[in-house]
Amino acid sequence: MKVIDTIVLILIIIGAINWGLLGFFQFDLVAAIFGEMSTFSRIIYAIIGICGLYSISFFAKDKF
Structure with missing residues (x-):
């Protein structure tokens, strides 16, 4: 998961x-x-948004 x-x-x-x-x-x-707001730029925005949501898990990793 490090990568x-x-x-x-x-x-x-x-x-x-x-x-x-x-x-x-x-x-x-x-x-x-x-x-x-081309299709590709919207995909980029969506990927970065998903990464932001995934980064919430970084807080839990430090506590355990």
């Missing part, structure tokens, strides 16, 4: 950087790369 955790963490960091760019500069990096 999956690392991939999830990298995708969460990418998502956080994208949100930071949106907040500070009104620049959507995912939309700039893959197109404004």
